[in-house]
Amino acid sequence: MASKDQTVAGEWLGLSDEDLIHRIEGLEKGHGLDAQLMAVIGSDRHFFVRQVAAKRIEDHKLLHEHWADRDIGQILVRGVSRAEDVAYLERLAKQTRFADVRKVAEAQLKVTPQVRKPDAAGVE
Numbered sequence: 125m126a127s128k129d130q131t132v133a134g135e136w137l138g139l140s141d142e143d144l145i146h147r148i149e150g151l152e153k154g155h156g157l158d159a160q161l162m163a164v165i166g167s168d169r170h171f172f173v174r175q176v177a178a179k180r181i182e183d184h185k186l187l188h189e190h191w192a193d194r195d196i197g198q199i200l201v202r203g204v205s206r207a208e209d210v211a212y213l214e215r216l217a218k219q220t221r222f223a224d225v226r227k228v229a230e231a232q233l234k235v236t237p238q239v240r241k242p243d244a245a246g247v248e
């Protein structure tokens with residue numbers, strides 16, 4: 125039988141990126157949902173979604189346990205800079221129906237280095 129944490133984590137992972145970011149951004153201090161956030165971080169979601177989840181982790185020791193994990197290490201140490209990341213953020217900022225998701229995406233775009241977008245052939 126699945127625990128409550130596993131059930132909630134499964135529900136969260138069933139959400140669209142937009143809805144998931146909205147849910148995470150709405151968490152208040154003392155949310156007690158680190159297990160669910162860790163499930164998002166360990167998922168195959170887009171880097172930006174996992175980064176938003178990592179920023180809301182309250183027990184940072186949980187992240188340190190995964191220091192050697194390439195994806196979690198990227199969440200902790202790199203900014204969004206790849207052209208596909210920028211394109212994702214731009215699309216999210218334009219298309220989301222949630223103001224807080226738009227705000228987070230726009231804020232990340234402001235601190236993201238300008239990168240060349242791939243041309244039609246996919247060459248940067």
